[in-house]
Amino acid sequence: MDFTRRETLALGAGAALMTVLPFRANAAVDDLIAEFTGGAAVADGGVDLTAPEIAENGNTVPITVGAEGATAIMVLAAGNPTPPVATFKFGPMAGAQSASTRIRLAGTQDVVAVAQLADGSFARASKTVKVTIGGCGG
Amino acid sequence: MADGVKPRVKVPKKAAAGDVVTIKTLISHPMESGQRKDSSGNVIPRSIINRFVVDYNGQNVIDVDLAPAISTNPYFEFDAMIPEAGEMTFTWYDDDGSVYEEAKSIAIG
Numbered sequence: 203m204d205f206t207r208r209e210t211l212a213l214g215a216g217a218a219l220m221t222v223l224p225f226r227a228n229a230a231v232d233d234l235i236a237e238f239t240g241g242a243a244v245a246d247g248g249v250d251l252t253a254p255e256i257a258e259n260g261n262t263v264p265i266t267v268g269a270e271g272a273t274a275i276m277v278l279a280a281g282n283p284t285p286p287v288a289t290f291k292f293g294p295m296a297g298a299q300s301a302s303t304r305i306r307l308a309g310t311q312d313v314v315a316v317a318q319l320a321d322g323s324f325a326r327a328s329k330t331v332k333v334t335i336g337g338c339g340g
Numbered sequence: 341m342a343d344g345v346k347p348r349v350k351v352p353k354k355a356a357a358g359d360v361v362t363i364k365t366l367i368s369h370p371m372e373s374g375q376r377k378d379s380s381g382n383v384i385p386r387s388i389i390n391r392f393v394v395d396y397n398g399q400n401v402i403d404v405d406l407a408p409a410i411s412t413n414p415y416f417e418f419d420a421m422i423p424e425a426g427e428m429t430f431t432w433y434d435d436d437g438s439v440y441e442e443a444k445s446i447a448i449g
Contacts, residue, residue, distance in 0.1 A: 262411040279409055283375055286407040293400025297360030297419030301402060304411040306373070 231280045235316050238276045238289075239324045244316060248325035249275070250300065251315040260307040260333040268300025271320035275299070280328075281311025309336045345369050349430055351444040355422040363394070363401075366415045367432050367440060373408035389414055389440075391433040397426035422446055 235244060252266040267275050267290065277287040292299045299317075307313070314328040350364040367389065374386025388408055394401040401420045420428065425448045432440040 282409050284408060287409040288407060289405040291400075291403040291405075293395075293402060295396045295399045295401040295421050295423075297362075297421045300419065301404070302415075302417040303404075304415050306409045306411055 228280065231278055231285050231314060234276075234278055234285060235314075235326070238274075238316055239318070242322075242324055244324040244326045246326060248319065249315050249317045249327035251313065251327040251329050253313050253329045253331050255330075256332045256334070257307065258334045260309065260336045262304045263307050263331060263333070264302065264304050265313065266300060266302040267315045267317075268298065269315075269317035269319060269325065270299060272299040272317040273320065275301075275315055275317045277305070278314040278316070279305065279307055279311060280314055282306070282308045287313075307331060307333045307336070309333050345434075345438075345440055347430065347432065347440050347442040349442050349444055351428060351446060354447050354449045357422070357424060357448050359422050360419050361422055361446075362417065363420050363428070364415075364417045365392075365394075365430060366413060368413050369432075369434075371408070371410060371412045371414060375408065387435050389432045389434050392416065393431045393433075394418075394420070394428065395431075396420055396422070396428045397424070401428070422448075424448065 248269060250268045257263040267277055269275060274289060274291045276289045278285045279287050287305050290301050310332045312328045312330050314326060316324060316326045318324055345368060347367040352361050355361050369389055372384055372387040376384050378384055386408060390406050392404045402418050425446060427443055427445045430442040
């Protein structure tokens with residue numbers, strides 16, 4: 203199989219794009235986390251994130267997030283076209299700093315939860331969810 | 341206003357003072373993400389509920405910012421502290437400016 207110079211260039215450009223795209227998706231998540239934390243360091247662990255290992259239907263994936271004494275928890279779906287999912291803020295009448303909801307996932311990806319703890323520090327947890335049918339129409 | 345929006349809330353009628361009770365809420369809403377296209381290829385405009393707030397006797401329980409990644413018919417389950425009898429108010433804010441409200445009273449006993 204012979205490639206002309208034009209085809210080779212197109213292939214090269216395609217390959218470069220392939221490597222750049224996933225990187226950009228992660229950068230968006232990092233940017234959102236930085237915006238949430240104001241640039242503060244984020245520790246691993248200390249946040250409970252419950253999500254199914256395998257979700258048959260990406261349109262409704264049940265998740266639960268919680269963190270002892272947290273004031274706010276942000277949930278992100280790293281592989282969605284728009285990563286933000288929800289931000290929970292807990293008030294003085296909250297009985298426990300945890301909440302459950304159902305989310306949409308476009309495909310197999312990591313779900314990330316970042317919590318602002320009572321002392322002002324930040325913690326994160328992430329979980330990979332395998333999705334059989336994506337939930338973004340298309 | 342999106343059609344057929346109906347909030348449903350499950351709150352215990354009674355609780356002991358100082359109890360922590362679990363609240364379940366569901367509101368029927370299409371939560372159109374703004375990512376989908378109709379049969380002729382036009383993008384269907386985004387129409388979601390973007391904020392959900394629960395207060396008990398004027399004090400905040402939970403305040404949630406919703407993004408398009410929340411499923412159709414947004415469901416939330418969370419815990420609330422019940423120090424005294426009172427009223428729990430639930431408020432959903434739609435993208436189009438509509439506000440959906442629901443209130444439940446809780447007695448001590």
